[in-house]
Amino acid sequence: xxxxxxxxILSDAAKYDAACTSSGxxxxxxxxxxxxxxxxxxxxxxxSDGRCISLLKVLMTNSCVYDCKYCVNRRSNDVRRTAxxxxxLAELTIQFYRRNYIEGLFLSSGILKNPDYTCERMIQxxxxxxxxxxxxxxxxxxxxxxxxxxxxxxxxxxxxRMSVNxxxxxxxSLGRLAPDKSKADILRxxxxxxxxxxxxxxxxxxxxxxxxxxxxxxxxxxIIGATPDSDLQILRLTQxxxxxxGLKRVFFSAYMPVQEDALLPSLxxxxxxxxxxxxxxxxWLLRFYGFDASELLDEGHQSFNPLVDPKCNWAINHMDQFPxxxxxxxxxxxxRVPGVGVKSAQRIVAARRTSTLTFxxxxxxxxxxxxxxxxxxxxxxxxxxxxxxPDAVLRALISERDYERARLPEEAxxxxxxFDRNPxxxxxxxxxxxxx
Amino acid sequence: xxxxxDLVYLxxxxxxGTLCCVYESYTRREVPFDILPEGTxxxxxxxxxxxxxxxxxxxxxxxxxLDPEAAAWVRDGWCSCLExxxxxxxxxxxxxxxxxxxxxxxxxxPDVGEFFKLVRFQRNExxxxxxxxxxxxxxxxxxxxxxxxxxxxxxxVPHFTGRFPEEQFMIFDKTHGFALFxxxxxxxxxxxxxxxxxxxxxxxxxxxxxxxRYYDRIGIEGRYxxxxxxxxxxxxxxxxxxxxxxxxxxxxxxxxxxxxGPSGPPLRLE
Numbered sequence: 001x002x003x004x005x006x007x008x009i010l011s012d013a014a015k016y017d018a019a020c021t022s023s024g025x026x027x028x029x030x031x032x033x034x035x036x037x038x039x040x041x042x043x044x045x046x047x048s049d050g051r052c053i054s055l056l057k058v059l060m061t062n063s064c065v066y067d068c069k070y071c072v073n074r075r076s077n078d079v080r081r082t083a084x085x086x087x088x089l090a091e092l093t094i095q096f097y098r099r100n101y102i103e104g105l106f107l108s109s110g111i112l113k114n115p116d117y118t119c120e121r122m123i124q125x126x127x128x129x130x131x132x133x134x135x136x137x138x139x140x141x142x143x144x145x146x147x148x149x150x151x152x153x154x155x156x157x158x159x160x161r162m163s164v165n166x167x168x169x170x171x172x173s174l175g176r177l178a179p180d181k182s183k184a185d186i187l188r189x190x191x192x193x194x195x196x197x198x199x200x201x202x203x204x205x206x207x208x209x210x211x212x213x214x215x216x217x218x219x220x221x222x223i224i225g226a227t228p229d230s231d232l233q234i235l236r237l238t239q240x241x242x243x244x245x246g247l248k249r250v251f252f253s254a255y256m257p258v259q260e261d262a263l264l265p266s267l268x269x270x271x272x273x274x275x276x277x278x279x280x281x282x283x284w285l286l287r288f289y290g291f292d293a294s295e296l297l298d299e300g301h302q303s304f305n306p307l308v309d310p311k312c313n314w315a316i317n318h319m320d321q322f323p324x325x326x327x328x329x330x331x332x333x334x335x336r337v338p339g340v341g342v343k344s345a346q347r348i349v350a351a352r353r354t355s356t357l358t359f360x361x362x363x364x365x366x367x368x369x370x371x372x373x374x375x376x377x378x379x380x381x382x383x384x385x386x387x388x389x390p391d392a393v394l395r396a397l398i399s400e401r402d403y404e405r406a407r408l409p410e411e412a413x414x415x416x417x418x419f420d421r422n423p424x425x426x427x428x429x430x431x432x433x434x435x436x
Numbered sequence: 437x438x439x440x441x442d443l444v445y446l447x448x449x450x451x452x453g454t455l456c457c458v459y460e461s462y463t464r465r466e467v468p469f470d471i472l473p474e475g476t477x478x479x480x481x482x483x484x485x486x487x488x489x490x491x492x493x494x495x496x497x498x499x500x501x502l503d504p505e506a507a508a509w510v511r512d513g514w515c516s517c518l519e520x521x522x523x524x525x526x527x528x529x530x531x532x533x534x535x536x537x538x539x540x541x542x543x544x545x546p547d548v549g550e551f552f553k554l555v556r557f558q559r560n561e562x563x564x565x566x567x568x569x570x571x572x573x574x575x576x577x578x579x580x581x582x583x584x585x586x587x588x589x590x591x592x593v594p595h596f597t598g599r600f601p602e603e604q605f606m607i608f609d610k611t612h613g614f615a616l617f618x619x620x621x622x623x624x625x626x627x628x629x630x631x632x633x634x635x636x637x638x639x640x641x642x643x644x645x646x647x648x649r650y651y652d653r654i655g656i657e658g659r660y661x662x663x664x665x666x667x668x669x670x671x672x673x674x675x676x677x678x679x680x681x682x683x684x685x686x687x688x689x690x691x692x693x694x695x696x697g698p699s700g701p702p703l704r705l706e
Contacts, residue, residue, distance in 0.1 A: 007646055011653045029598040031621075036599045043668070044567055045679060047655035050664025057654065092646070098578065098603060099571045101647050256658045271658055350541035361544025 003092070006082050013062040013073050014108055016258075017165075017221060018251040022054040022103035022138040024216030025160050033134030035097060035104070037160065037216075041138075042103050055106035055140060056096055060084055060122050064110030068178040069261050070167070070226050073110045077259065083112065086125035094133050104138030104160075105129070115146035119155060126158040138216075143189040145181065152189055153213075156196050161216040161248070164189045166241075169234045173227035176263055193218045194245050217248030224279065225272040226255040226264060230302040232293075235282055239293040242286065252279045278304035285310060288342050289335045312338045312397045315375060322375040323382065326357050338397065339372030359383050370396050441469050444482040447522065449473040451514045452492035454522045458529050459491040467530075471522040499529070503537035509555050515587035516558035517612075524551045562591035568673045571605060572633075572688075573640045578605035579633065581676055581688075589616045589625050597623055633691050644678050644686045651679040 023041030043052035059073070061083030067075045084092075093105045107125065112118050122141060129135040141159035143152050156162055164186055168174045171183050193214060200213035220241060222234060238250045254271035257264065282304070285291040289311070296310050297303070305313045315322065315338050324333050326348060334345040347365045351357060358378050363369055373383040374393055445460065445468040447453035457471050460483075472478060499507040510529065514521050528551035531539050543549045561584050569592075571578035578600070589609055596605065597618055607616040608631050615628040636644070674680035684692040 004646060004649060008649055008653055011650050015654050015656055029601055031601050034600060034602065036595075038595075042567055045651065045677070046665045046669045047651065048662065048665060049655045049657075049659035050661040050668065051655070051659075052668070053651070053654060056650070095643050096647060098600060099573065099643065099647075100569055100580070254659075256656060273659065347543050351544045354535070354538055354542040355544065357544055361549075364546065364549035365543045 001082055003088065006084060006088075007058070007092070009080055009082050010058045010060075010062055010084060013079075013110075014057045014059045014106070016072065016253065016256065017057060017106070017108060018051075018253040019140065019163060019219055019221060019249065020052055020054050020057055020106065021219075021249065022140075024248055025138070027136055029136055030134065033136050034094065035135050035137035037104075037136065037138050044100065044102055054103045055138065056093055056102045056104070057106040058084070058089070058108075060089070060107060060109035060118065060125065061112045062110050063112050065113070066111055066178075066180045068167075068181065069259075069263055070177055070223060070255070072258050084125070086121060086128055089125045090128040090133065093129060094135065097135070097137055102137075104140070106140040108142035109144065111144065111146075115144045116148050116151060119144045119147035119151040123151065123154055123158065126155070130158050140216075143193060145185045145189055147189070149192055152192050153196060156193060156213045157211050159214055161219060162193045162214045163219045163221070164193070165221045166237075167221065167223050168227055169222050169229040169237050170227070173229060177226065190218065190220070190245050197246070217246070219247060219249040219251060221251040221253055223255050224252050224276050225269075231275070231279065231282075231304050232297040232299070232302040234279060235286075235293045235297055238279075238283060239286055250283060252276050252283070274306060275304070278306075278310060282310045290332055291336075307398050309338075311336070312371070316397075323377045324375065325377045325380065326362065327352050327379060337372055337375045339368035339370065339375075441467075442480055443468045444478050444480045445471045445485050446474045446476065446478075446482050447471060447485040448487045450487070451511065452489065453485065453487050454514060454525050455492040455495040455510075456487050457485050457522065458495045458526055459488075460485045461526070468523075468526075471526055473522070495529070499532070502532060503540070506532055506537050506540060509540070509551070512558045512591070513551050513554040515591075516554040516561075517586050518554050518557060521554055524554060527551065558586045558588065559591070561586040562588040564670075564673070565592060566595050568669065568677055569607065570676065570678055572636060572678075573643075574634055574636070576604070578603055579631075580605070580607045581610055581631065581633075581690075582607060583611045583672070583676060584609060585611070587612055587614075589614055592616065593623055632694075633688065635691050635695060636687060641686045648679050648682075648686070 021041050022037070023039065025037045026039040027037040029036035041054060043054050045053040047053055061081070062073045062079070063081045063083065064071075064073045064075055072079065089105075089107075093102075096102045097104070107122055109118050109122055112121070122144075126139060126141065129139070138161075139159045140161045140163065141155050143155065143162050143164045145164060166186055168177060174181060174183060196213045197217065200210065203210040204212070222237075224234070234252075241247045241250055254273050254276040255265065255269075256271050257267045257269050260267055282296050285296065286293065291314070295314060304310055308316065315336065321333075322337075324337065326334075331345055331349050334340055334348055335342065340348070344365055344367045348357065348362070348367070351361065351365060355361075356379060359369065359373070362372070362376070362378070369383065373386055374388065374396065376383075443466060445457045447457045453473075454471065457468070461468060468483070470480075472482075474484060496507065499510055510525055513525055513528070524547075527547040531545060531547040539545060539548055543552055565582055565584055565588055569580050569582055571580045587609075589607060592607060593616065596607070602620060604619045606618070608628060609615065613627055613629050614625055615631070616623060616625050678686070678688075681688075683689065687695075
């Protein structure tokens with residue numbers, strides 16, 4: 001089989017992995033070598049589905065001894081099988097890298113023979129890259145569940161980021177769809193990597209040149225929509241992973257029906273893309289905006305509001321805390337204002353040291369006033385000419401398309417009237433939170 | 437300082453020219469209300485500003501002394517090539533002299549905010565090029581053709597020379613007619629008006645084909661979303677990206693042309 005065919009099969013098999021980031025580590029290029037890393041990561045292209053292509057994402061092999069129902073590479077699936085040799089893969093990576101196609105390699109693998117053997121082959125490929133080519137680009141390696149601890153440790157010293165995919169957000173789902181894997185199997189390597197990173201950071205304090213263990217941290221992925229787990233369960237698990245295992249990222253992947261099975265959603269189900277999107281928005285709120293999972297969802301609200309994003313949803317339900325005064329509000333509160341992101345909040349804090357902010361100034365800073373104006377005061381005043389009607393707020397907070405869908409039924413043209421009471425802030429809030 | 441609100445400065449179209457306007461404005465104690473590149477027709481009373489290296493250097497030194505980052509802003513903002521860059525740079529420098537480098541933190545200030553837009557544009561453009569630039573291997577040397585809207589070649593130097601220290605490469609900025617040349621451990625930017633590319637050899641063609649195949653397979657059909665792709669990767673970059681530009685096979689249009697033979701006299705539309 002030639003390289004073209006192998007690449008086709010092995011990238012096809014890897015594409016359902018959502019993670020393709022090259023972030024988390026800064027490394028300068030070295031004379032005599034090739035490659036560097038940039039902390040923020042670099043995307044090199046965008047695929048037809050709009051997702052970033054940053055790394056060469058392939059499997060070492062798509063042969064697998066496991067039979068996970070949701071996976072295209074499962075033993076019982078009838079597909080062409082192949083494998084890269086470690087040298088082939090290293091060569092391909094370098095040639096793509098020096099043409100600036102990619103930022104590095106994302107290496108995963110089906111389980112060939114047994115986990116140890118698979119892990120060893122991955123290590124061989126990475127050793128050629130790091131040793132022979134002195135490759136300094138980004139490497140993301142999948143830890144193989146069930147592989148020996150020492151092998152995982154060696155992999156961690158070669159890779160920048162390691163990941164173990166949880167895939168299914170609960171023990172029951174796992175038992176149903178991935179009978180060969182258990183929760184313990186998955187969490188064990190995750191714990192190993194975590195201790196590896198922790199030990200390494202204390203070594204680094206002692207010896208400056210201690211080899212770095214997965215300097216860009218570890219990540220994981222969950223499939224959304226293959227099982228009946230709720231948004232609340234998923235978000236809680238996500239938060240737990242960030243806190244307990246010190247993960248850098250949790251990725252969500254809307255389930256794409258690729259095979260028929262009585263236990264899986266039928267083949268014509270559309271992937272729950274909006275749900276995936278809302279989960280990512282919530283994930284950002286957990287990581288950068290100081291939110292807690294319990295603030296976004298609770299037993300009474302187990303899934304996200306399809307119309308407004310989680311941040312707006314929170315703000316609408318906590319109108320008692322708004323509006324806030326831009327010139328005095330603490331940074332943490334500014335972050336909670338819809339339409340103000342991390343960058344805007346930082347700029348507001350920097351700008352108000354030298355002058356008093358106005359709405360004009362906020363616009364210049366880059367605040368999305370369309371949303372933020374309902375939640376902000378500048379020197380005690382609301383934005384000039386701001387009309388607070390349920391319709392205006394709704395239009396401002398949700399996307400154009402959703403607005404069309406959510407239009408209130410009595411949308412008939414209206415006569416000007418002297419007596420109709422204009423709806424006030426409370427009416428708007430009640431309308432949006434569904435209390436009317 | 438008397439305000440001449442109707443006065444326009446005309447200067448040489450270069451960073452030095454713009455800095456000279458700053459010098460001129462402070463020594464003459466007048467505030468122009470616009471600065472235009474020389475040769476621009478205007479109905480307002482205008483003052484041509486003659487470039488003088490010593491004047492420009494003096495303003496540049498003053499910026500470096502205030503804050504090296506402020507000088508970097510002026511350089512990058514000017515390199516954005518956006519309209520009004522001369523005047524906005526001038527307004528920014530005035531604000532800087534009046535309030536000190538602290539003012540750079542205040543993007544709500546009109547002079548600072550407006551100028552920062554230019555700085556951000558140039559830096560974004562440079563970042564996009566780090567992402568979407570593609571090298572082709574011609575007998576061991578790497579060549580890339582780009583068409584950025586801003587002057588960004590020098591901003592690319594630390595990134596690419598650090599990343600490929602042992603390679604020889606050239607990045608040709610077709611829009612502005614400059615090229616960055618690098619061979620181990622030294623680089624230079626030179627004006628280059630035209631570049632004739634040789635035809636890619638078999639090995640190079642093979643890697644291009646492999647990359648295209650990879651690109652095609654990695655997208656998930658069920659999530660096809662061309663709009664999302666376009667918001668991240670503007671169409672103007674596509675013609676220099678081999679995975680997007682497929683009209684002439686694995687060869688670039690300019691590699692292909694000589695192979696197809698002369699195409700007759702070029703059309704003249706004048």
